[in-house]
Amino acid sequence: MPGWESDIYCVPIIGQIEGHFILPQKNKTTKYEHIIPQLVAIEQNPKIRGLLIVLNTVGGDIEAGLAIAEMVASLSKPTVSLVLGGGHSIGLPIAVATDYSFIAETATITIHPIRLTGQIISVPQTYEYLDKMQDRIIRFIVENSDITEEKLRELMFRTGELVRDVGTVLIGKEAVNVGLVNSLGGLREGIAMLNQLAPVPPAPNGEKKPGSVK
Amino acid sequence: MLHTIYPLEVVLDYEGDVEPNLKELTFGQMTLVVERLESGEHRLVRLISPNPQDYLIGWLQPGSIVISDFRRQI
Numbered sequence: 001m002p003g004w005e006s007d008i009y010c011v012p013i014i015g016q017i018e019g020h021f022i023l024p025q026k027n028k029t030t031k032y033e034h035i036i037p038q039l040v041a042i043e044q045n046p047k048i049r050g051l052l053i054v055l056n057t058v059g060g061d062i063e064a065g066l067a068i069a070e071m072v073a074s075l076s077k078p079t080v081s082l083v084l085g086g087g088h089s090i091g092l093p094i095a096v097a098t099d100y101s102f103i104a105e106t107a108t109i110t111i112h113p114i115r116l117t118g119q120i121i122s123v124p125q126t127y128e129y130l131d132k133m134q135d136r137i138i139r140f141i142v143e144n145s146d147i148t149e150e151k152l153r154e155l156m157f158r159t160g161e162l163v164r165d166v167g168t169v170l171i172g173k174e175a176v177n178v179g180l181v182n183s184l185g186g187l188r189e190g191i192a193m194l195n196q197l198a199p200v201p202p203a204p205n206g207e208k209k210p211g212s213v214k
Numbered sequence: 215m216l217h218t219i220y221p222l223e224v225v226l227d228y229e230g231d232v233e234p235n236l237k238e239l240t241f242g243q244m245t246l247v248v249e250r251l252e253s254g255e256h257r258l259v260r261l262i263s264p265n266p267q268d269y270l271i272g273w274l275q276p277g278s279i280v281i282s283d284f285r286r287q288i
């Protein structure tokens with residue numbers, strides 16, 4: 001119904017997560033500098049009872065992705081994520097940052113190591129830096145999901161699955177089986193879970209609102 | 215640093231990109247970074263505001279067409 005204001009806020013994370021520099025125009029991007037204050041507003045706004053994050057992303061800027069993931073994880077309001085299409089690379093920390101995560105049956109998550117390209121100074125410190133960045137991401141995923149660090153590293157460094165890289169592609173249920181995502185599900189399940197985590201109190205005049213408890 | 219499944223040479227292909235014609239419009243505490251399009255309209259590139267609730271306003275999302283004399287869209 002036009003004009004009906006939702007009390008659930010939906011944040012789509014799509015395309016490339018754009019961070020410190022502007023990507024070429026042909027990329028579809030999620031601008032993290034807009035998402036971050038939105039999350040602050042969602043935390044503050046008394047009319048919003050929960051957050052639904054819908055992901056169909058190919059990854060992107062590591063620090064922007066982690067910033068969004070940390071903000072989502074530290075929201076006091078109930079949060080649910082829904083991975084549709086893809087939740088690849090740095091999209092995965094965002095997917096697991098919520099209170100509950102769903103993945104559609106046909107959605108995929110690619111887990112692979114981070115790469116440094118372009119001109120690098122080939123000294124041990126460069127690789128230590130890469131290692132630290134890698135550990136940061138692994139630590140966040142392990143702390144916010146049911147996967148073990150051992151299993152995550154095994155998936156991340158597996159050879160033979162990806163054409164141009166080491167890593168693993170998980171489809172739907174596989175992501176649930178390894179403990180990364182909570183359940184298979186779609187929109188119906190995502191909204192139902194949010195209604196469960198953040199029930200709508202019945203209106204004072206007895207009028208039943210969508211999602212309200214009986 | 216990008217962590218993505220797309221090859222970086224595809225993501226970072228700036229060929230054909232035109233330098234955007236950006237302007238900053240300030241209204242009270244709000245600053246709109248807009249891009250002037252060929253049609254004469256202005257598209258919002260970035261919103262800068264100390265009030266987080268401004269970032270929830272529907273027609274102030276990046277990519278929206280905002281008119282340069284800041285008439286509110288209904």
